[in-house]
Amino acid sequence: MAKQNIFDNETFFEGYKTIRDKEGNANDLFEIPALFSLLPNLENKSILDLGCGFGEHCAKFVEKGALKVVGIDISEKMLEVARKENSNPAITYLHLPIEDVEKVEGKFDVVISSLAFHYVEDFDGVVKKIYEKLNEGGSFVFSQENPINTTYCGDIPRWTKDENGKKLYVNFANYAVEGERESEWFVEGIKKYHRMFSTIINTLTENGFIVEKLIEPTPTDDILQKFPNQDDLFHKPDFLLVRAKKNM
Numbered sequence: 001m002a003k004q005n006i007f008d009n010e011t012f013f014e015g016y017k018t019i020r021d022k023e024g025n026a027n028d029l030f031e032i033p034a035l036f037s038l039l040p041n042l043e044n045k046s047i048l049d050l051g052c053g054f055g056e057h058c059a060k061f062v063e064k065g066a067l068k069v070v071g072i073d074i075s076e077k078m079l080e081v082a083r084k085e086n087s088n089p090a091i092t093y094l095h096l097p098i099e100d101v102e103k104v105e106g107k108f109d110v111v112i113s114s115l116a117f118h119y120v121e122d123f124d125g126v127v128k129k130i131y132e133k134l135n136e137g138g139s140f141v142f143s144q145e146n147p148i149n150t151t152y153c154g155d156i157p158r159w160t161k162d163e164n165g166k167k168l169y170v171n172f173a174n175y176a177v178e179g180e181r182e183s184e185w186f187v188e189g190i191k192k193y194h195r196m197f198s199t200i201i202n203t204l205t206e207n208g209f210i211v212e213k214l215i216e217p218t219p220t221d222d223i224l225q226k227f228p229n230q231d232d233l234f235h236k237p238d239f240l241l242v243r244a245k246k247n248m
């Protein structure tokens with residue numbers, strides 16, 4: 001199956017990094033707090049981070065007491081930043097696609113993945129491998145683009161707006177047609193994979209996981225005061241976060 005490595009594209013990498021460095025980006029406001037709220041106690045735990053990117057989360061896991069952290073990513077450019085800015089004797093970074101996760105040595109107490117699975121075509125295959133990589137009772141915590149986001153294919157305007165440019169409705173079609181979607185973000189032809197909400201949850205439960213909690217982050221009053229445009233999220237959540245447990 002196809003494995004895309006868009007983060008090694010220079011233009012995409014620079015655009016993505018600029019957004020992540022900006023104050024008030026969606027990751028910092030919504031995705032990261034939700035992700036960390038779902039994590040179990042990490043003291044003395046072993047953690048595997050799939051699509052670890054710049055390694056920021058790996059460094060935080062160590063701060064939170066993790067004994068051993070392995071971060072894997074398909075992008076050399078992302079790993080170069082991780083090794084430079086977030087290295088630690090407890091962390092190992094591996095240049096490896098998520099689809100080949102079985103090649104990582106050993107088993108882990110927690111497997112996490114932050115905003116990488118919508119780039120992965122074979123979610124079922126990866127979930128099966130993650131189950132095998134987890135110790136009994138281990139936690140699997142991940143975020144991905146919300147299925148309402150991944151259904152979008154770029155053929156229609158994303159929003160219907162009023163005459164003042166205020167966003168009124170989200171436009172999407174073919175929600176129940178799963179599979180590849182091409183979009184443009186800094187560069188053309190970015191491939192993501194759309195799966196219905198039910199498919200994501202059923203893939204987990206059918207592979208032996210107990211789904212414990214879901215989050216679709218929306219802004220608090222404090223966030224809205226500082227970043228009023230974030231009220232878009234009441235029309236359409238951008239992220240989906242899941243905590244699941246390996247059934248014993």
Ligand SMILES: C[S@@+](CC[C@H](N)C(=O)[O-])C[C@H]1O[C@@H](n2cnc3c(N)ncnc32)[C@H](O)[C@@H]1O
Nearest residue numbers: 007051052053073074075078097098114116119
């Ligand atoms: C949006 S970034 C998120 C990075 C990091 N997890 C974070 O939240 O800061 C997505 C990351 O997933 C990686 N990625 C995408 N597809 C992948 C694949 N098939 N195997 C491994 N890594 C992948 C990208 O290279 C990129 O570093």
